[in-house]
Amino acid sequence: MNSAKETVLINRPLTEVISDYYQLTKPGITMSVLVSMLVGYILGSGADINFSVLIHALIGTYLIAAGTGAHNQFIERVSDKLMKRTAKRPLPDHRIDSKSGMIFSLTLIFSGLLYLILLVNPVAGAVSLVTALIYLGIYTPMKKVSPINIAVGAIPGALPPVGGWAAATGNISEPGMWLLFGIMFFWQVPHVLSIAWLCKDDYSSAGLKMLPKKDEEGYKTLFWSMICVLSLFPVTLALFQLNIAGIIFLVFGMLFALGFMAYTIKFGLERTKDNAKKMMFASIAYLPLVWIAVFLDRFISI
Template sequence: MKLSTDTTLSKWFNVETLSAYYELTKPGITFTVLASMLIGFVLGSAGSLNFVLMAHAALGTWLIASGTAAHNQFLEWRLDGQMKRTQTRPLPSSKITPKQSVTFSLVLILAGSAYMIFMVNLLAGMISIATTIIYLGAYTPMKRVSAANVFIGAVPGALPPVGGWAAATGHLGDAGMWSLFAIVFLWQVPHVMAIAWVCKDDYRNAGFRMLPKNDENGTKAVMLIVGCLVALLPATWALYAVDLSGLTYLAGGMACAIAFLWYGIRFAFDRTKEKAKKLMFASFFYLPAVWIIIFIDQLLS
């Protein structure tokens, strides 16, 4: 019996398996979610930070975001195996089993939800749970049905700063909070569509519908991308207009938004994979840059 137990534990907890579990949490995306939540918490705190509460919110967010990312991979592991960009993920490459992954992901989601409710507040916990439900229950299956999934997925993608605001204040409804939501929502649409354009053959082979139907020349995609990037300009200004940030943020944030728009316009006039890649990398740069600028602006204010 002891030998059997030791063998089971070694299957679950050897170095290779632990590394696969960590990869299953999509650390890069999870870190982005965590950073977005912390920005919402900092701005919602209005200069009066509760560092203990912030630490609790960070841990709870990390748990539930990691679990959500892991469960998404469990739901899509067969499809991931059909795409070059995802064939080496833990499940399609058989680094861990589906049973291990679903157990791991559900434990993280449940633990994170409970932690947010009891250690932060009920509202923050409910927002985290809603984020997970929309992401896994609506966005994930919709990816195989319609390109409208991009807008559905942008909602849970934009909720982390709302959750951070709720964690700090215990309430919703402030205009500044919704400005943060708008910034992330409008960033995410061109971000996802640029990736979809770069990887459109992979997505098509796996049955994902990430680009508008009957849009081989990209006219619809361009309208959505440029439309969101143009709308990002007033959304950026709004955070300054409601006195949540100063001139440092306004100058830096607008510069980032204009640069992002420039790459969108370049793609609009030359819809090649090369220009889509440049837009994709601009999207990778944009959100971290804006968060850093907000943080610096808060330090200077």
């Protein structure tokens, strides 16, 4: 980095510096984690929601999720510089130096872990720690090794509702939390595959293996996407049959899964970037719509 740019960065307004650190936390993903944790907490609480514990769970989860996102960007700062979609992130663009990014991310992770253990319960803290460890220690480095990383990455991506349920109950043995895990796991695989198909050239230039091997025609991508989308139906039904969610959730959950499946089939019929983009938007719409159905079902039924 040349001295002129260094001078500009040193003299930047504080609001720009704060904005860069905020972007380092992957705010979109962090918000998704919080909403998914909230769903798990509400369903795990049953008829008696402890709002004081909920607030603490949200704060602790935010800290550790934001820190995990920031540390992921610290680890991937070199490969991020090689991709158009990530080259302007704060670390590869040198708006934040690597050491500061590392200290910032680790501070958030450990403060969030301590917060959850002390003010929520140790089980919720343990779930969040396992989530961060799998995401940073296994999924992130595996992206350069094997496309299996997508399934591995779906595990920490699906754990937030488990963490929320654990925050409410102090255990991880109840079937409801693992059915919520299933919804997020089976949603995440086709979601990531659609993004990988759209950005395959970008990923390839950075040495990231985000699509099945030897899948130029996209048949493997379609196969795994369809398997996961179809799996959403029995998981949705199971939540209803076990009386964890009611008829409102069942009806809307099935309809949203049908919509997601329709765009997955459309991608299968013609595996173009345009259809991959439609499948991606269908996946982006699916999860918040399902969580809205959960909230409607939960509070209308009271």
